[in-house]
Amino acid sequence: MSTSTTHPCYRIGDVTELLGLSADTLRYYEKSGVLPRIARTASGIRQYDNSDISRLRFIQRAQKMNFSLAEIRDLLRMREDPQHARDEVRQLTAQKLKETQARLAELTTLGNELQLLLNLCRGSAAGCPIIERIDDKDA
Amino acid sequence: MSTSTTHPCYRIGDVTELLGLSADTLRYYEKSGVLPRIARTASGIRQYDNSDISRLRFIQRAQKMNFSLAEIRDLLRMREDPQHARDEVRQLTAQKLKETQARLAELTTLGNELQLLLNLCRGSAAGCPIIERIDDKDA
């Protein structure tokens, strides 16, 4: 028994409107194996159904979380069998968190350093204190 | 009158040891115009002098501050005439700070989100709460 909900089909142009992804990007996702092959009409036109749209939304959200397309491809596979994949998903997420925190720490340091450079600019008459500072940070 | 300090010349291999940059990278900096043309011996071998080394250290530090090579090329030019370039340098630095802070905000949000996902993992029996969360964040 199939679900009784109608299952609308979107053409690639509909999807670009709906999700804000370019047609090229949509084809690229398929070509690069992030998405499985999309169904076609007899004349070869892609027909995205609701589950494809759902996968695409998943991709968009996972990308915002800094997952790479390769990682997302894996996540999508895990999504097919969530029960079984729990540990793997958690591990991938934990690793992403770790990367995020590391990058966060770096950027915090960097932000402080840049702020300091700008502060040097007030109250320096000659030369360019920023350049001097980049110059002889070792000195 | 030239400065009375001796001006040692380093071959490319010396520089790789000294700074930890590969010979290819050093040649690339020159090729791509980040560095001006390095002096050569009669037989064509690069001779890096102290000012080249200084420029290279500058590049390394500026890179750590997330300046692109294109920006660094500009900064190096400004370094030649710091007096005149002050405003431009400050502006570039301010912009870099702004970018840094924006990215920092994004990453902070992301870090919180990932942490939340991981927390969901404790205390959920069935399915994969992370995948479900990426799925229906809109719902």
Next chain:
DNA sequence: ATACTACATGGAGCCAACTCCAGGTCAAAT
């Protein structure tokens, strides 16, 4: 004399995630 090493050059390849292009098909509108 010859092997070895460090260097030189121009140019290709790599990564990610697109983006663009030429040339072809198909369906609807005029």
Next chain:
DNA sequence: ATTTGACCTGGAGTTGGCTCCATGTAGTAT
């Protein structure tokens, strides 16, 4: 009948910052 528009395909190009390669030469060590 033909033109328009949306779509298809395979493949090339883009960006940034390298990295690798083939081939050639200069100078030194044995």
